Amino acid sequence: MEDSEKPVLPRIVTEVPGPKSRRLIERYRNIFGERGVPAIAVEKGFGCIKEDVDGNRFLDFAQSLCAVGFSNPDVIEASTGQLRRMIPRDKGAEALLGFTESVLSRLPGGLKEGRLNLVVSGSEAVELAVHLAREYTERPLILSYLDSHHGHVGTLFELSGELGIDVWTAKLSDIVHIPYPNCYRCPFNQEYPGCDMLCLGYIENIFETVARPDQFAGLLMEPVLLNGGVYIPPDEYMEGIMEICRENGIQFIADEVYSGMGSSGEFLAVNHWGITPDILCLGKAMGGGYPIAAVATRREITDETRGGVAFTGTFAGNLVGCAAGKATLDYIDENDLIRNAKDLGRYILKSLVSMSEGKESIGDVRGRGLIIGFELVKDKSTKEPATEEALSVTRRAMGEGLLLRRYGRYRNVLIMTPPLTLSREQADVALEIIEKVVK
Numbered sequence: 001m002e003d004s005e006k007p008v009l010p011r012i013v014t015e016v017p018g019p020k021s022r023r024l025i026e027r028y029r030n031i032f033g034e035r036g037v038p039a040i041a042v043e044k045g046f047g048c049i050k051e052d053v054d055g056n057r058f059l060d061f062a063q064s065l066c067a068v069g070f071s072n073p074d075v076i077e078a079s080t081g082q083l084r085r086m087i088p089r090d091k092g093a094e095a096l097l098g099f100t101e102s103v104l105s106r107l108p109g110g111l112k113e114g115r116l117n118l119v120v121s122g123s124e125a126v127e128l129a130v131h132l133a134r135e136y137t138e139r140p141l142i143l144s145y146l147d148s149h150h151g152h153v154g155t156l157f158e159l160s161g162e163l164g165i166d167v168w169t170a171k172l173s174d175i176v177h178i179p180y181p182n183c184y185r186c187p188f189n190q191e192y193p194g195c196d197m198l199c200l201g202y203i204e205n206i207f208e209t210v211a212r213p214d215q216f217a218g219l220l221m222e223p224v225l226l227n228g229g230v231y232i233p234p235d236e237y238m239e240g241i242m243e244i245c246r247e248n249g250i251q252f253i254a255d256e257v258y259s260g261m262g263s264s265g266e267f268l269a270v271n272h273w274g275i276t277p278d279i280l281c282l283g284k285a286m287g288g289g290y291p292i293a294a295v296a297t298r299r300e301i302t303d304e305t306r307g308g309v310a311f312t313g314t315f316a317g318n319l320v321g322c323a324a325g326k327a328t329l330d331y332i333d334e335n336d337l338i339r340n341a342k343d344l345g346r347y348i349l350k351s352l353v354s355m356s357e358g359k360e361s362i363g364d365v366r367g368r369g370l371i372i373g374f375e376l377v378k379d380k381s382t383k384e385p386a387t388e389e390a391l392s393v394t395r396r397a398m399g400e401g402l403l404l405r406r407y408g409r410y411r412n413v414l415i416m417t418p419p420l421t422l423s424r425e426q427a428d429v430a431l432e433i434i435e436k437v438v439k
Contacts, residue, residue, distance in 0.1 A: 079290065129220070130217075223259055255281045264369040393414060
């Protein structure tokens with residue numbers, strides 16, 4: 001799946017980070033402080049490989065922006081061609097219309113004939129989605145999930161259920177958080193499937209004790225809870241949550257900023273359950289690395305609200321982003337990358353499960369497509385989080401040429417989200433490194 005003329009495997013030629021990276025990282029600290037300090041200083045990327053300024057090459061399993069790989073030639077050609085013609089947006093441009101039509105054609109159910117609202121980032125998409133749900137239903141309240149992540153602007157601080165988000169801003173009284181269906185660390189101390197779906201019953205309890213169901217405008221959900229630790233809801237839960245929404249006129253808002261564009265092994269993660277959201281958020285990998293995002297709705301939601309507009313903000317619908325987005329969608333189709341994500345995802349998941357049987361520190365493995373997480377614990381029976389070991393594993397893996405992310409409530413889940421262009425050879429190399437660095 002990779003360009004044969006480009007390097008496809010990791011190569012470490014210095015200590016990591018190397019001397020040139022360290023100098024650039026220090027400059028970063030002088031400007032931005034300690035928050036978000038990069039581990040390496042990247043110079044370029046190609047396919048699934050990032051190369052730092054010291055010449056070290058890494059398999060990037062920590063990215064979320066380039067479904068079709070870094071420096072994708074089709075995306076480069078489309079975006080540079082548009083740069084030569086026109087950069088800003090124009091409502092009658094082929095780049096804009098071709099892209100939006102291509103997105104709508106891939107959506108389930110009534111969303112195919114729905115409306116598309118363009119924004120610049122996934123954060124803006126979720127903010128707009130919540131606004132549309134409230135205005136359309138004329139209801140104030142929103143259900144959102146603990147451990148969720150929806151962005152870093154405005155209302156999104158309150159909507160996100162990540163631990164520690166309160167250091168940014170106080171919670172708003174019109175957002176009610178509920179537990180995500182976490183079958184490994186069930187908040188109700190149950191074992192699936194003999195749990196009677198108490199997490200669904202909890203929502204009914206909310207309706208009896210906190211607010212009536214007719215006060216809730218929407219339920220905001222990541223179909224795959226990525227930053228929270230890669231959790232996939234059971235089928236019964238998704239059936240039940242949709243029933244609750246439909247019976248009570250609550251708009252189901254799917255945040256697929258992370259899980260969309262084929263990474264789950266379907267174009268949308270909700271497709272695994274045959275669900276059509278009322279409102280859908282897309283972003284991140286949508287533009288092949290360019291900043292573009294969107295909110296799709298049933299037609300009446302956008303048409304009957306003042307907040308439903310085709311473009312929100314000066315740079316929404318930027319033609320370079322649209323050209324890159326259309327090239328990304330075409331490349332996914334032409335190279336059958338969603339099938340590749342599904343097949344390689346199953347292979348990696350099966351390999352990690354087999355690996356976990358011989359490693360006491362891997363407590364659980366879970367995922368869909370090329371969204372995969374494995375949780376590190378100090379003891380499999382107690383499930384005590386191995387937070388520091390997870391940090392050590394990411395560092396050792398980086399030293400071997402593999403980039404991983406560390407997320408979850410206890411920062412002990414190692415998350416793998418490589419580009420959809422990943423090859424079997426690259427997957428095997430990544431698994432070999434994990435086998436080596438995980439105790």
